[in-house]
Amino acid sequence: MNDKKDSRIYSGATPSEIEEDLLPLLDFEAKKLTLKELSKIINQRLIPHLMNYNNPHFISMYNLLPDNGGKFGAEISLEYNQGVTAWEVSPGGVVLEELCCQALCRLFNLSSEADATFMYCGTYSNQSALYLALHWTAEKKYGFDFGKHGLKGFPDLNRLVAVTSTDAHLSLKHAIRVLGLGEESIITVPVDKNHHMDIEALKETLTRLKDEKDIFCVIATAGTTSTGSIDPVLPIATLCNKLNIWCHVDGAYGLSYYLVPEKKPLFNGIELVDSITWDPHKTLGVVIPNSLLFLKRKDDFRRHSIFGDYFNREEDLEPNPGLKSPPTTRPLSALPLVTSIRYTGIDGLRKRLNDNLITIQTVYNELKKDDEIEVCHKPELGVLCIRIIPKNIPKSHLDQLQRFIFEEIKHEGKFSISTTKIDNKAVIRLVVLNEAVNVKSILETIQHIKRIATHYSI
Amino acid sequence: MNDKKDSRIYSGATPSEIEEDLLPLLDFEAKKLTLKELSKIINQRLIPHLMNYNNPHFISMYNLLPDNGGKFGAEISLEYNQGVTAWEVSPGGVVLEELCCQALCRLFNLSSEADATFMYCGTYSNQSALYLALHWTAEKKYGFDFGKHGLKGFPDLNRLVAVTSTDAHLSLKHAIRVLGLGEESIITVPVDKNHHMDIEALKETLTRLKDEKDIFCVIATAGTTSTGSIDPVLPIATLCNKLNIWCHVDGAYGLSYYLVPEKKPLFNGIELVDSITWDPHKTLGVVIPNSLLFLKRKDDFRRHSIFGDYFNREEDLEPNPGLKSPPTTRPLSALPLVTSIRYTGIDGLRKRLNDNLITIQTVYNELKKDDEIEVCHKPELGVLCIRIIPKNIPKSHLDQLQRFIFEEIKHEGKFSISTTKIDNKAVIRLVVLNEAVNVKSILETIQHIKRIATHYSI
Numbered sequence: 001m002n003d004k005k006d007s008r009i010y011s012g013a014t015p016s017e018i019e020e021d022l023l024p025l026l027d028f029e030a031k032k033l034t035l036k037e038l039s040k041i042i043n044q045r046l047i048p049h050l051m052n053y054n055n056p057h058f059i060s061m062y063n064l065l066p067d068n069g070g071k072f073g074a075e076i077s078l079e080y081n082q083g084v085t086a087w088e089v090s091p092g093g094v095v096l097e098e099l100c101c102q103a104l105c106r107l108f109n110l111s112s113e114a115d116a117t118f119m120y121c122g123t124y125s126n127q128s129a130l131y132l133a134l135h136w137t138a139e140k141k142y143g144f145d146f147g148k149h150g151l152k153g154f155p156d157l158n159r160l161v162a163v164t165s166t167d168a169h170l171s172l173k174h175a176i177r178v179l180g181l182g183e184e185s186i187i188t189v190p191v192d193k194n195h196h197m198d199i200e201a202l203k204e205t206l207t208r209l210k211d212e213k214d215i216f217c218v219i220a221t222a223g224t225t226s227t228g229s230i231d232p233v234l235p236i237a238t239l240c241n242k243l244n245i246w247c248h249v250d251g252a253y254g255l256s257y258y259l260v261p262e263k264k265p266l267f268n269g270i271e272l273v274d275s276i277t278w279d280p281h282k283t284l285g286v287v288i289p290n291s292l293l294f295l296k297r298k299d300d301f302r303r304h305s306i307f308g309d310y311f312n313r314e315e316d317l318e319p320n321p322g323l324k325s326p327p328t329t330r331p332l333s334a335l336p337l338v339t340s341i342r343y344t345g346i347d348g349l350r351k352r353l354n355d356n357l358i359t360i361q362t363v364y365n366e367l368k369k370d371d372e373i374e375v376c377h378k379p380e381l382g383v384l385c386i387r388i389i390p391k392n393i394p395k396s397h398l399d400q401l402q403r404f405i406f407e408e409i410k411h412e413g414k415f416s417i418s419t420t421k422i423d424n425k426a427v428i429r430l431v432v433l434n435e436a437v438n439v440k441s442i443l444e445t446i447q448h449i450k451r452i453a454t455h456y457s458i
Numbered sequence: 459m460n461d462k463k464d465s466r467i468y469s470g471a472t473p474s475e476i477e478e479d480l481l482p483l484l485d486f487e488a489k490k491l492t493l494k495e496l497s498k499i500i501n502q503r504l505i506p507h508l509m510n511y512n513n514p515h516f517i518s519m520y521n522l523l524p525d526n527g528g529k530f531g532a533e534i535s536l537e538y539n540q541g542v543t544a545w546e547v548s549p550g551g552v553v554l555e556e557l558c559c560q561a562l563c564r565l566f567n568l569s570s571e572a573d574a575t576f577m578y579c580g581t582y583s584n585q586s587a588l589y590l591a592l593h594w595t596a597e598k599k600y601g602f603d604f605g606k607h608g609l610k611g612f613p614d615l616n617r618l619v620a621v622t623s624t625d626a627h628l629s630l631k632h633a634i635r636v637l638g639l640g641e642e643s644i645i646t647v648p649v650d651k652n653h654h655m656d657i658e659a660l661k662e663t664l665t666r667l668k669d670e671k672d673i674f675c676v677i678a679t680a681g682t683t684s685t686g687s688i689d690p691v692l693p694i695a696t697l698c699n700k701l702n703i704w705c706h707v708d709g710a711y712g713l714s715y716y717l718v719p720e721k722k723p724l725f726n727g728i729e730l731v732d733s734i735t736w737d738p739h740k741t742l743g744v745v746i747p748n749s750l751l752f753l754k755r756k757d758d759f760r761r762h763s764i765f766g767d768y769f770n771r772e773e774d775l776e777p778n779p780g781l782k783s784p785p786t787t788r789p790l791s792a793l794p795l796v797t798s799i800r801y802t803g804i805d806g807l808r809k810r811l812n813d814n815l816i817t818i819q820t821v822y823n824e825l826k827k828d829d830e831i832e833v834c835h836k837p838e839l840g841v842l843c844i845r846i847i848p849k850n851i852p853k854s855h856l857d858q859l860q861r862f863i864f865e866e867i868k869h870e871g872k873f874s875i876s877t878t879k880i881d882n883k884a885v886i887r888l889v890v891l892n893e894a895v896n897v898k899s900i901l902e903t904i905q906h907i908k909r910i911a912t913h914y915s916i
Contacts, residue, residue: 008844010549015776018553025554025796026561032803036531042534046793049550050538061547061769062787065539072493074536076500079510088868088876089519091468092507095476096483111697120578120747121787131636150640153617157608170766174784177764178589179753180638181610225768247588281787287539288789289578289747306630306635310683310878310887311519324631329520329579329739331746335504338483345490410546418546420768429768 009055010075012050012413018282020292021045043221051416056441059430062253066336067285069343074287082332084118085322088310093332098319100334105294107346108258110271115298116289117324118333122252122321123171124377125293127218128304128325130175132161132275132295133217133246135303140244141214147303151180162186163205164219166317167226173221177429187213194377195229195422197221206243217246222267222276223254225425228381230254234269236261247273252291257285257381259346260354266380274300283353283433285344293325356382356432361440363430372450376422382432385422388453401456402426408452415445459884467513469506470871479503509874510714515897517888518876520711525743527801531794532745535797540613540790542576551790556777560793563752564710566716568729573756576749577789580710581629583735583751584677586762586783587621588633590706590733591675593761598702599672605761612672621645621663622677623655625684627708643756645671652835653687653880655679657742660694663703675704680725680734681712684878684887686839688712692727705731710749714741715839717804724838729853732758741811741891743802751783753818782820785860814840814890820897821888830908834880840890843880846911859914860884866910 013021017058021385025041027170033041052058054065082090101116116407119125128355128358138146144153151157160181164172176186187209197220209215240247249270253287257263257277258270270276270401274296281290295301305323307314312322322328362380367373367386376385393401403426406419406454418429428449430442471479473763483499491499512523514640524532524609540548542555559574578581595906596604602611609615617638622630634644645667647659655678667673676698676888678689698705707713707728713736715721716728728734739748753759763781765772770780780786799807818837825831825844851859859883864877876887886907888900 002820013549015545015549015553018550021556022554022557024560025800026557028561028565028799028804030800032806035526035801038527038530038797038801042797046550046554047534047538049553050540051546051551053539053547061541061544063539063541063547066536067494068493071536072496075533076505076564078524078529078532078536078745080505081511081521082508082523083519083746084915086519087473088509088874090509091471091473092476092480092504093509095473095507096480097479099477099484103486107486120582121785122786123787124578124582127636127784134638146640147635148640148642150615150635150642150643151609151638157615159688169786170764171784171786173764177605177608178585178636178784180592180609182604182606182610185608245670252524266548279787286539287536288787306631308878326629326636327579327581328627328629329581329737339496339500341486342483342491343489343493343496346486348490416546418768420766439634448714 008413009057009416010051010413012411015047016048021049044089054434054436056436057415057445058434059432059437059442059445060416061431062282062433064283064285064433066287067340067344068338070285070287070340072343073339077332077335078164083329083331085328085330086320087316087318088311090332092412094321096338097321097332097334100338101292102290108255108270108294108296109170111296113298114294114296115301116292116294117301117321118330119293119325120178120289120327120330122250122277122279122293123174125252125291126171126250127175127178128293129275129277130163130179130217132300132303133248134179137214139403150378153363161185161187161209161213161215162217162219163189163202163215165189165191165221165231166361167191167195167224167229168219168221168407169225169252194380195224195227197231197236199232200236206239217248219248219250222249222251223381225253225255226422227377227385228254228379228383230266233267233273237272240348241272249273252277252279253282254381256280257353259350259358272438280337284337284349285340289331290333290337352435359437359439359442360384360432363442366443367446376427384430385427386430387425387427388449390453393456393458397458399426401453402428404456405449405452406449409449415448417445417449460494466873467515468871469508470869471507476507476842479507492538506594506752512892512894514894514896515873516892517890517895517900518874519889520740520891522741522743522891524745525798525802528743528745528794528798531803533915535790535793541787542790543786543788544778545774545776546769548790550849552777552779554796555779555790555792558810559750562750565686566713566728566752568752569754572752572754573759574750574752575681575759576788577711577748577751577780578747578785578788580708580735581632583710583749584708584749585633585636586628587706587733587735588637588675590758590761591706592637594704594758595672595674608650617672619643619667619671619673620677621647621660621673621676623647623649623679623689624688624776625653625682626651626677626679627683627710652838653682653685655689655694657690657693661697670675673703673851675706677708680707680709680841681715683711684880685835685843686712686841687835688724688838691731695727695730699730707731707734710735710737711740712839714738717808718815738795738873742767742795745800747789747793748791753837813893817895817897817900818842818890821900825904834885838914843878843886844888845883845885846907848911849912849914852887855916857884860886862914863907863910867907875903875907
């Protein structure tokens with residue numbers, strides 16, 4: 001059993017140690033437990049092994065604890081456990097979700113023709129966006145019903161491709177696989193030195209592929225996973241509109257920062273794109289799952305609609321949000337989002353998001369001065385990738401060093417950083433989301449990283 | 459503002475009345491609200507419009523309130539908000555999920571080679587099952603990598619079909635659409651008089667299509683949406699195994715009843731099928747989302763694996779459940795499921811599930827005696843479809859009558875029934891899940907239905 005101190009970010013236990021702790025919980029045929037007994041087991045044997053996202057040293061991933069407002073709404077959602085895909089299962093939940101979607105469209109200044117649906121997560125939002133793009137392309141360019149005929153309605157499957165940048169999220173790979181196109185149907189264009197999709201390269205690609213391929217979707221990322229970079233939405237959307245190509249923005253992480261006035265110009269053109277993914281559960285104080293898919297034209301949702309006999313009937317007069325997305329069951333995610341925003345207030349939310357940006361910018365300025373650290377990019381949002389480059393370590397060992405640091409920190413359970421690759425080099429990634437993180441706590445982590453680096457032996 | 463009594467199943471308000479009530483919550487630019495203010499608004503303006511699943515007259519849909527055990531676990535999941543797709547975001551959550559999946563495989567007597575993953579809902583579980591079936595078929599029968607090449611690797615897309623019964627759930631339509639095959643790639647076989655897939659018809663179909671089509675999946679339903687019927691799993695699985703076709707069981711609603719000894723024989727053969735969908739959020743006392751996908755061979759999950767640079771890396775030594783399903787973010791659904799089962803105890807759970815069955819069987823026996831009611835099938839699980847057939851209403855009006863009753867009840871907000879179609883005839887569907895429902899409360903609903911029927915004018 002784990003008895004390490006609470007200040008830890010998690011127990012630091014190994015998978016087999018945790019397994020040993022948890023096994024008594026998993027004997028489903030054993031006699032039943034009271035809440036008191038369950039509470040004791042969980043407090044002693046599970047909680048120490050959970051990751052403490054509220055620790056000032058948790059700067060690794062897009063995870064947050066709910067804020068007071070989000071928690072309040074989530075508790076009500078939990079208590080009433082409303083499904084919200086059909087009026088019959090939750091009249092109030094359904095109307096709240098619809099109103100919330102409309103209010104969010106206004107918050108992001110989308111047109112009055114826009115609409116949104118709640119989804120489970122960015123992966124499924126992106127999948128739906130690509131599905132709708134394919135369906136729309138089939139109808140508009142080839143005049144057939146994709147829902148009925150599928151891909152075989154297209155004259156040549158080898159021609160169908162989606163275009164995105166090399167820094168796009170791996171969920172697009174899941175989407176293109178599930179859609180039956182295969183990963184080879186994603187064409188990537190390079191990024192510039194600050195990791196934005198290179199617009200000249202995109203233009204060149206679109207021109208080059210004009211006769212050879214049917215591009216059914218161009219995906220821009222607003223807040224990439226590795227560097228938080230926002231692709232130039234306006235020129236991408238303008239190009240797509242000109243060429244009549246569906247333009248999707250994956251703003252799962254980044255879209256929240258549209259609300260920060262200084263960052264808003266980076267999202268110029270967002271009102272021109274066909275679809276947008278946004279995951280409030282990544283950046284706002286709401287519980288998982290909380291994700292949305294926005295569409296520029298609400299009518300495009302009909303390509304997701306499958307009418308049923310037992311619910312979501314064509315003749316129903318009341319709103320049925322289940323007609324806008326695949327799931328038959330979805331929880332009332334709108335409520336915690338509404339209570340989080342209303343409790344924090346939009347100004348409070350702007351400040352909280354802006355604080356992330358100031359913190360990371362300050363750390364960036366600080367680390368630039370350190371000649372044992374390479375800062376890999378200028379931070380655009382709350383993410384910064386760095387490389388530890390001690391003078392005594394040869395260049396050929398630097399990838400191994402970053403990985404060594406990451407593994408050591410993971411096993412200690414005191415700090416939490418992440419690692420990724422940029423331009424095929426291993427880097428350490430710092431993410432600022434939670435309010436407990438500050439410049440001091442990040443610099444403490446950096447100091448610790450540098451100490452660990454001294455233990456690396458070639 | 460709504461001030462109707464609490465005994466109602468919901469306020470009975472119209473969409474526009476609810477909209478009016480909720481609008482004050484949705485002004486995101488307005489000044490922030492305290493928890494007290496939020497609480498007041500929500501209690502007065504939202505709660506009355508939510509559906510009360512715990513009302514003895516809620517007998518319409520597969521929705522439940524969490525039980526004390528499930529609520530306890532959900533509160534902890536809420537507080538810690540753990541993502542569980544990667545070790546780094548929740549060491550304890552990840553191990554709990556893995557152990558829970560293994561324990562559930564044992565509970566359903568699946569082989570030691572079986573494994574499971576948590577999903578968001580049955581729709582996505584079914585989608586994943588069909589995706590894995592396609593991927594497996596591509597690899598085993600055609601020797602190519604579906605994830606890379608997609609459907610174009612198959613010699614002839616027109617040949618690819620999935621086979622299921624006419625009573626299968628509409629989520630299969632979503633799945634086949636998203637997979638790029640189009641709805642015309644689902645071939646349905648008829649059901650017998652108790653709404654089981656007709657095994658002779660299936661045999662005939664498989665023989666007939668042997669040379670003409672490539673059947674990549676046969677989907678049996680264990681607990682259909684309309685009648686709760688369990689397709690004959692053993693003969694279907696045996697046929698599929700013989701013909702080397704992936705067999706999927708959609709047990710989203712029904713699989714729970716495997717735990718009731720009297721019903722277990724109906725699930726014979728479940729250990730032979732390649733994949734199973736189960737939604738604990740439909741029948742157990744756990745909050746939405748709580749769904750699982752079981753696979754007979756854990757190795758088959760690798761066809762869902764996409765390795766990343768920033769998480770779920772190929773070289774990671776710790777468990778990463780995100781490699782078993784598409785989502786990058788998923789909540790700790792395992793915890794409320796574990797606490798619900800352990801608090802209720804497996805015997806308590808068996809009793810609770812069996813009580814549903816006894817209640818519906820008693821109602822069935824009662825209604826059979828009523829010559830103004832047609833019982834449409836012998837209930838196998840906790841669902842019963844009936845038709846109100848008053849003597850004075852001509853047959854040609856009976857569909858309209860059922861719909862009239864459904865609409866009237868929906869608007870009153872005192873009772874809750876559902877409607878669907880069986881053999882293309884409109885019926886009223888009764889679902890027994892929550893413990894507050896009993897024979898008396900169902901018969902009260904029936905009495906009320908009959909009163910409403912007298913108001914129907916031809």
